[in-house]
Amino acid sequence: MNFHSIDYLLFLPLVVATYFAIPHRWRWALLLLASNLFYASWRWEYLALLWFTTLVDYFAALAMPRAGRRGRNALLAFSLVGNLGLLFVFKYFALLANTTLYALRMGQVDPIEILLPLGISFYTFQTLGYTIDVWRGKRQPERHLGYFAVFVMYFPQLLAGPIERTGKLLPQFRQERRFDMSLVAAGAALMLVGYFKKLVIADRLAMIIPPILADPSSVSPLGAVLASLGNIYRYYADLSGYVDIAIGSSMMIGITLSRNFNRPFAARSIYDYWQRWHITVTTWIRDYVHIPLARKASSRAGREGAVIVTILLVALWHGASWPWIVAGLIAGVGMVAEGTFRRSRRIAALRDGTAQRLGIAPARLAMLRASVSRAYLWFFLILLGSLANAPTMADALSMWAQMASVPHQLAALDLGLGSGFDIGRRFWIVPAAIAALEAYQWLDARRSVCARVNARGAIVSWGFYLCLATVILVLGSFGQPGFIYFGY
Incomplete structure (x- = not known):
């Protein structure tokens, strides 16, 4: 069911x-x-x-x-x-x-x-x-x-x-x-958002991404990068779509479930990303694994080791395979390195001294630091996307080999993605849907979109939800298997 x-x-x-x-x-x-x-x-x-x-x-x-x-x-x-x-x-x-x-x-x-x-x-x-x-x-x-x-x-x-x-x-x-009809309406609206994520985004990506992960030679270097990012977003749309439907279903009964995602792709660092991704799993492992390990650690190396072990366990929870293990090690080491750079007084003094000699204003320096932090995050997301659900470690390494040639492809002024993305006009449904979803979540973070719509009266709210349901029925990919996380 x-x-x-x-x-x-x-x-x-x-x-x-x-x-x-x-x-x-x-x-x-x-x-x-x-x-x-x-x-x-x-x-x-x-x-x-x-x-x-x-x-x-x-x-x-x-x-x-x-x-x-x-x-x-x-x-x-x-x-x-x-x-x-x-x-x-x-x-x-x-x-x-x-x-x-x-x-x-x-x-x-x-x-x-x-x-x-x-x-x-x-x-x-x-x-x-x-x-x-x-x-x-x-x-x-x-x-x-x-x-x-x-x-x-x-x-x-x-x-x-x-x-x-x-x-x-x-x-x-x-x-x-x-019985509260307003809760039923709010739950149904949230379920529609979940169906949009699952059927229009995740299931359409499911037709594109897995074949590329199994055969990286079917895409160009830029195509491999795009496929890696698409794989991460597929996981997000699939699980957060499930959670939206779950929370909406429970809301109709009047029972509140926990929020599980908080716009992870708006994160500013690796640490921030893990604070926003699969919140109930990461907080569970934090409370029952990381904190006890960190308390027993008597040195900085021990505390950093606890971080790596924690992230490795999060990855192993997601999948029992070597690509997931490598993904956990990369994410754990990346988080430790990020924390080291952020806390190091020597690095801070070198950075501030260089900025002062170059005449970079503090506000400008803060913007540069934020940009570097986000670039660092997206680099790791690309690596993780090539590993998540990869059939074998050899396939993941083939993806890395493809992505290593991105500079050569750009130098040749070639922006082709490869035959793996050659699916005609249907391809553009996915980026358009992702852009619409990110815009919705940006607005929703400031004030509930459903509350804004409902405040305009029954005609506007019913019209909005009927339009969303129509979009799902027209653009959704039906007949795909169940949610990715059902086997976890």
């Missing part, structure tokens, strides 16, 4: 209508039933693993207040082994086995793909965060199994986030609420 399927567009209104039609005391049961049906619509076998994770963390956390220190540690270890063990077997075992056997020249193990449970990286992190918080004494365990199960399985965010914390999401299931 994809978010952009007819089944879901019938399922959601039915759930919302039933939710407000039944007494409050039974609403958690409805959401639990709906969430199980939603998950089972993909493959019902996955439900066993989902319930296993739910029960492991429910009972482990429930027993912690009555256990001593050693008992709490043992219960936490039980939760970690149960959850991370599943994640390792289904997501990372094939990478380790293939790498080991390749090093021993013993062939290759087929990766475990068919049985990969949908959304396993999301719901294991969500339940682990709850158990760790109980272990740390930051919250009391949830005693109602039904409410806890809804927290784990809540259908809008089950497959691809956002990863919610217990303190924010779980109490909302207990709150009694009445």
Whole structure:
């Protein structure tokens, strides 16, 4: 039951209508039933693993207040082994086995793909965060199994986030609420934005980018650069589109989910970019991995190592492959280097002294620094875009080899992109849609576009949303597979 399927567009209104039609005391049961049906619509076998994770963390956390220190540690270890063990077997075992056997020249193990449970990286992190918080004494365990199960399985965010914390999401299931048409309208508007991102941008890029990553020789050096940036934007449009649909769906019920993206391509540095990208994942790893590691580090090198490990884990969470590992190392080292240049007094003195000798005013120097920082960021985005979802490391290296010839192509006054982009007039739909989306997000950051539209009356607002729906139906790419992050 994809978010952009007819089944879901019938399922959601039915759930919302039933939710407000039944007494409050039974609403958690409805959401639990709906969430199980939603998950089972993909493959019902996955439900066993989902319930296993739910029960492991429910009972482990429930027993912690009555256990001593050693008992709490043992219960936490039980939760970690149960959850991370599943994640390792289904997501990372094939990478380790293939790498080991390749090093021993013993062939290759087929990766475990068919049985990969949908959304396993999301719901294991969500339940682990709850158990760790109980272990740390930051919250009391949830005693109602039904409410806890809804927290784990809540259908809008089950497959691809956002990863919610217990303190924010779980109490909302207990709150009694009445039907609010304004929330339904706002949720539907946000869902339309999500469908635009997914169907008009991400799915159209899905027809262009993967073949180029698999065959870099099909594009010119400039085409390779453009494909790398397009790959990064495809990930953004796909996941943020899912999250918009998830938040909008939940909004209709009156339950608020976390924001997961904050205009990442408006970032001014690598650090700023990671603050804006997949916020609930990066903050989860920051709180449960990076901060504990950094606290134990007694030296600057140790703290910088904690940063690299953290970003590497973010990359491994995105994909179990060597291209993703290299992407994580590049991003981690890049962030450490950026921080070193920003904090170094010696570099600051050299920079300021040079600017003074050249007669560069402080305001002008600040602008130059911002430009260099953004150029540094976009250089790393190009590298990361060539690695994200690359079939093999050899394909990624071929992309780098192509991009290394950009100066020669520019020197020859050749702006061709190569046959990989030879798809006729359809190609221009994507950059036009990206420009429209970035303009929308720029305006929305200043004041909600939906609020502006709704303030002009029903005729204007309905006309705007009907136009957007028409654009999606006319320009959207239908028939593509589900969201990229469903397999994470």
